[in-house]
Every structure is written in structure tokens, then in C-alpha cells.
Amino acid sequence: MAPEIHICRQNPTPYNPLCADIFALGVIIFAVMLGRLPFELAVPENKVFNLLKEGKIAEFWAFHQI
Numbered sequence: 001m002a003p004e005i006h007i008c009r010q011n012p013t014p015y016n017p018l019c020a021d022i023f024a025l026g027v028i029i030f031a032v033m034l035g036r037l038p039f040e041l042a043v044p045e046n047k048v049f050n051l052l053k054e055g056k057i058a059e060f061w062a063f064h065q066i
Contacts, residue, residue, distance in 0.1 A: 038052070039052070
């Protein structure tokens with residue numbers, strides 16, 4: 001589930017489905033290129049997912065360094 005959907009659960013404003021589709025496409029490309037998903041579950045308890053959700057992109061990629 002895209003972070004935009006989680007944010008809408010906390011804030012009743014509608015989300016843009018195009019953003020969710022772009023996020024999903026990014027997850028698919030990530031999986032195809034690296035052979036694994038970027039995170040196990042898109043839940044607040046997942047450290048790697050939270051990095052994305054909080055916009056900490058550099059930390060997210062640092063986690064995935066080979």
C-alpha cells in the first residue's frame with residue numbers, strides 16, 4: 001500500500017490515485033531490478049517502510065546497499 005493511503009487514514013483528505021500507482025510501479029521496478037521487495041510490509045512497525053514514508057530517501061537507499 002502506498003504511503004499516500006496510510007497518510008489519508010490519519011488525515012481525512014482524499015489522495016491522488018496517480019501517486020499511489022506511481023509508488024506501486026516503483027515497487028515493481030525495484031523488485032525486478034534487485035530481485036527482492038524494498039520492504040516486507042507497508043506498516044508503521046516496518047523500519048524500512050517508515051524511511052520511505054518519512055521521506056528519508058538517502059537512508060532508505062543506504063539500507064539497501066549491497
